[in-house]
Amino acid sequence: MKKVVLRGRKVVGGCAEGEALVTRDRISGWGGIDPRSGTIIETRHELRGQSFKGKVLVFPGAKGSSGWSGQFHIARLAGAAPLAMLFNEMTTKIALGAVVTHAPALTDFDQDPLEAIATGDWVRVDADNGIVEVTKRQR
Amino acid sequence: MRLADDEKAMLDGSEGPARQKAMELLVRYGEALGAERLVDTRNVCGTMGATMPFLRDYAAAHGGRLDAVFSEFSLDSPEVLEIPKVKVYSCHLQQGLDPEHAAQQGIPPQAVQVYRDGEAYFGRLGVQLMNTCTPYQVGNVPVKGEHCAWMESSAVVYCNSVLGARTNTEGRESAGAAMLTGKIPYWGYHLDGNRLGTHLVELAIEVKDTADWGLLGYWVGEAVQDRIPVLSGVGEIPNLARLKHFGASASSSGGVEMYHVVGVTPEARTREEAFGGRKPCAALRYGAAERRIAYERVNSTGRDRDVDYVMLGCPHYSLEQIWEVCQLLEGQRIHGNCSLWIFTPWATKQLADRNGYTRIIEDAGGFLMTDTCSSVGRVLPKGTKVAAVDSAKQAHYLPAIMGVQAWFGTTAECIQAAITGRWQGGLQ
Numbered sequence: 159m160k161k162v163v164l165r166g167r168k169v170v171g172g173c174a175e176g177e178a179l180v181t182r183d184r185i186s187g188w189g190g191i192d193p194r195s196g197t198i199i200e201t202r203h204e205l206r207g208q209s210f211k212g213k214v215l216v217f218p219g220a221k222g223s224s225g226w227s228g229q230f231h232i233a234r235l236a237g238a239a240p241l242a243m244l245f246n247e248m249t250t251k252i253a254l255g256a257v258v259t260h261a262p263a264l265t266d267f268d269q270d271p272l273e274a275i276a277t278g279d280w281v282r283v284d285a286d287n288g289i290v291e292v293t294k295r296q297r
Numbered sequence: 298m299r300l301a302d303d304e305k306a307m308l309d310g311s312e313g314p315a316r317q318k319a320m321e322l323l324v325r326y327g328e329a330l331g332a333e334r335l336v337d338t339r340n341v342c343g344t345m346g347a348t349m350p351f352l353r354d355y356a357a358a359h360g361g362r363l364d365a366v367f368s369e370f371s372l373d374s375p376e377v378l379e380i381p382k383v384k385v386y387s388c389h390l391q392q393g394l395d396p397e398h399a400a401q402q403g404i405p406p407q408a409v410q411v412y413r414d415g416e417a418y419f420g421r422l423g424v425q426l427m428n429t430c431t432p433y434q435v436g437n438v439p440v441k442g443e444h445c446a447w448m449e450s451s452a453v454v455y456c457n458s459v460l461g462a463r464t465n466t467e468g469r470e471s472a473g474a475a476m477l478t479g480k481i482p483y484w485g486y487h488l489d490g491n492r493l494g495t496h497l498v499e500l501a502i503e504v505k506d507t508a509d510w511g512l513l514g515y516w517v518g519e520a521v522q523d524r525i526p527v528l529s530g531v532g533e534i535p536n537l538a539r540l541k542h543f544g545a546s547a548s549s550s551g552g553v554e555m556y557h558v559v560g561v562t563p564e565a566r567t568r569e570e571a572f573g574g575r576k577p578c579a580a581l582r583y584g585a586a587e588r589r590i591a592y593e594r595v596n597s598t599g600r601d602r603d604v605d606y607v608m609l610g611c612p613h614y615s616l617e618q619i620w621e622v623c624q625l626l627e628g629q630r631i632h633g634n635c636s637l638w639i640f641t642p643w644a645t646k647q648l649a650d651r652n653g654y655t656r657i658i659e660d661a662g663g664f665l666m667t668d669t670c671s672s673v674g675r676v677l678p679k680g681t682k683v684a685a686v687d688s689a690k691q692a693h694y695l696p697a698i699m700g701v702q703a704w705f706g707t708t709a710e711c712i713q714a715a716i717t718g719r720w721q722g723g724l725q
């Protein structure tokens with residue numbers, strides 16, 4: 159099975175592994191997700207109707223309201239947070255959001271995670287050592 | 298991160314467990330950002346209320362203790378801490394309901410009680426209860442260069458761009474921690490070099506009223522995402538309301554936290570100053586075609602022409618906007634199948650009451666409300682299916698949050714819809 163390894167910078171430490179959910183659209187927190195189910199609700203978002211609960215969420219970054227962290231904070235308490243977060247663009251919204259989600263998170267990768275990872279791939283995240291190991295799904 | 302002596306002392310617990318937790322959170326957050334240090338701030342705006350159903354349940358599960366809500370949701374501490382008074386000037390942003398219009402909003406009495414308990418609690422902590430998304434409309438007007446720690450994307454973009462003060466988009470937890478410590482990570486928009494323009498936006502058409510500025514913002518936000526647009530070719534100098542609507546939409550469709558308007562905003566006396574002598578990474582043109590694209594995107598959920606709700610005041614209306622509405626509304630009557638709710642800071646409502654504007658709105662069958670809006674409070678007139686708004690930001694969020702259709706148009710088109718019960722707006 160084909161494996162890909164990415165290296166990045168730790169945002170929040172910890173290890174997790176699970177299935178990837180990948181989007182090229184930035185994610186809005188407040189008004190963009192339903193924090194009780196982890197479902198994307200933004201009207202014109204490509205993941206509208208899908209949930210990131212228990213997934214390794216791979217996305218460009220955060221956008222929209224300053225309620226970003228608050229919504230992901232609620233998602234964690236509601237048991238609907240992503241397992242891990244891998245993203246490209248550092249902002250205060252996503253930094254604080256990742257910190258309060260308590261899920262391992264990485265950024266500043268040596269290759270674009272949006273290219274290297276596809277929805278359904280199996281991803282092992284070791285944020286403490288800055289390593290992401292991707293097992294490509296058989297197609 | 299390098300910490301100053303007073304920061305190390307707080308981190309070591311010398312000022313008690315709550316300020317210690319606050320400093321721990323700021324360090325975790327600063328390290329996630331890659332910040333090298335913290336900066337002093339004496340101006341913080343955040344939301345702390347517990348009126349949202351999830352937080353209400355959380356408070357109830359902790360014996361109604363608001364210290365528990367503040368500990369978890371403002372400091373990321375599951376341990377319930379005794380919260381001391383805030384250290385610096387701190388303002389409360391919007392809330393989840395208007396206690397004076399709870400009946401219209403369908404708010405249960407328990408929620409109003411949580412609101413009132415919160416008012417007393419945050420008042421004791423020393424938080425200024427402005428209860429608006431527009432603190433700059435009711436007296437919190439930071440000066441150029443002042444380091445702030447504000448939440449609320451529409452206020453952040455106004456603070457950076459129009460006032461020339463410095464803030465990142467903070468969240469509930471970082472604002473809470475800043476209130477208790479007077480510190481925030483020195484990163485992003487606090488630094489000179491990060492405030493320069495990246496994209497040039499040449500205006501090829503005249504941008505007129507607040508709705509038009511909202512459309513421009515919606516298009517610019519999608520085009521530049523979280524970069525820094527520089528508007529050039531602006532004709533008439535835009536007033537507070539127009540820039541408020543521009544920034545609110547640009548921060549909703551994209552993530553714009555700062556923009557420049559050449560010849561208008563304080564860090565853009567010239568185009569060269571706005572770009573800091575660098576070349577723009579892209580040059581965009583906003584003409585009639587771009588305006589139409591924005592209009593169609595903002596109106597993507599509108600289908601049925603029978604309108605049962607008109608919502609104005611996103612961001613919260615200024616007194617000038619209330620006055621304008623009153624001129625359109627005076628002597629008219631809202632259609633029997635339609636409701637009109639207008640949202641404003643409650644300090645502004647006091648003036649509207651005195652000026653007789655509240656009376657004009659109420660005589661027409663509408664309501665002037667405070668503290669919240671339909672998206673934040675998730676409050677709609679009963680049975681609403683189709684709303685009309687003059688805010689691109691509200692048109693962006695309301696359908697996603699409340700599952701209703703939304704028409705976007707000018708304030709006059711919205712008032713016409715309120716009077717006739719029909720949407721007759723269109724791009725002029």
